[in-house]
Amino acid sequence: MTNEGIAVIKVRDVLMVVIPPEPDDETVSNLQNQILRAIEKNEASGLVLDISTVEVLDSYFARMVSETTKMVALMGARTVIAGMRPSVAIATIELGLTLGNTLTALSVDRAFDILHNASNGMKPR
Amino acid sequence: MTNEGIAVIKVRDVLMVVIPPEPDDETVSNLQNQILRAIEKNEASGLVLDISTVEVLDSYFARMVSETTKMVALMGARTVIAGMRPSVAIATIELGLTLGNTLTALSVDRAFDILHNASNGMKPR
Amino acid sequence: MIEKQDHEIPIRLESDIITVRKQVRTVATDLGFGLTDVTRIVTSASELARNIMSYAGAGVMRWFAIESEHRTGIELTFADNGPGIIDIEAASEPGYSSNGGLGMGLPGTKRLMDEMEIQSEVGEGTTVIIKKWLKK
């Protein structure tokens, strides 16, 4: 069984995870663990899930994403999903899925902006 | 089958789409694609749907609007519906439709204000 | 003006829905309905025309100016020879849809109009008649 590697990159106190184009189920289910461990280890306050290369978001994957977001929130960090393609957005909504109240951003850059501003907003000087 | 052209105008990082008075089903379904592609291409953070010339909003159209809003949200941008006529608002509500949690504005100007303030709000200095 | 001979429109293509809407708008406006009622009537017609397209594939709309006890009104009939509706009561409930639609067409049309009648026979087809009266 292939386990496409998942890159977890740390930028200041935000973790960025790039989801591969065709993650298999094992990759998807390992992802959750890896992310939560990485957040704990790095004391990250934010998580950016870059899905810009993802070509299909089925209900299994959607469920993993929204559950992960909730787990991350319980640990005290915030998740932003970045870069969903138009075709994927169409199929996701037509399939009847939602990503819950997950924050979304057009690009990874903007996702960092959102997390950065949010934490500024939460820590006013 | 006629396909009435749809104008997509960019004003800073907000896209404005003017819906024609009597869009046929094909126009409506193409609209979704055009809007999502335009948002991706322009990295637009907001979308204003100008429906001020629309004379009838039936359930097919309403569904398209609320689904498009959700798709746009998944991609990380926000939608404001602008300029619904009173007669259309009455028929829409009586028909039992909602546009979900879509933001609405009296006019295109106000819609831009809403989107502008929202993004300012997220970037406090 | 309403001409007896061409008070019927075929509904076969999606573009016919637009024709139906335009025609109903003209007829209702000519009969003296105000903009709010015209919009209610046109919205209802749009729903029923689309149902014919979606569920029966083809059908017709007929329109009439109607009179009763000093009142004037509009009557629209949407008829098809499609599969019919098995459970009319269920189909008239908000949210019921056999094709993943919103399921608001029939119950909503009933609210928008003054009267609505559904006749349907499985395997025979469906006829929906709606009426709106001019407020005196």
Place this chain on the structure above:
Amino acid sequence: MIEKQDHEIPIRLESDIITVRKQVRTVATDLGFGLTDVTRIVTSASELARNIMSYAGAGVMRWFAIESEHRTGIELTFADNGPGIIDIEAASEPGYSSNGGLGMGLPGTKRLMDEMEIQSEVGEGTTVIIKKWLKK
């Protein structure tokens, strides 16, 4: 190109779901579907392949190019000899899931495709056939 002899893929391992997705993407793209429709079709295939894995353990997907009245389309069949679905109607409702899933696979696939047919016999197995037509 679509070859008659290898238009079947076994679904036995989770990794076969990826194979199904890749194959369906290639076939649909070759048939001329645009990116949005390809994504709709691949998403549906992914749901049905996963259902086979989750509920039947193993099965197959078959694909066909189909023709009808000047239209071209794709037909995908997902067949298994699993436990079958007791109440197909209930299983087709959004939110119904026997294993704590989202319950969006069957109703969602119906929305994403043009046609869907479910045949299932308890103790015998399940066959789901889906179709999508190329817009002219």
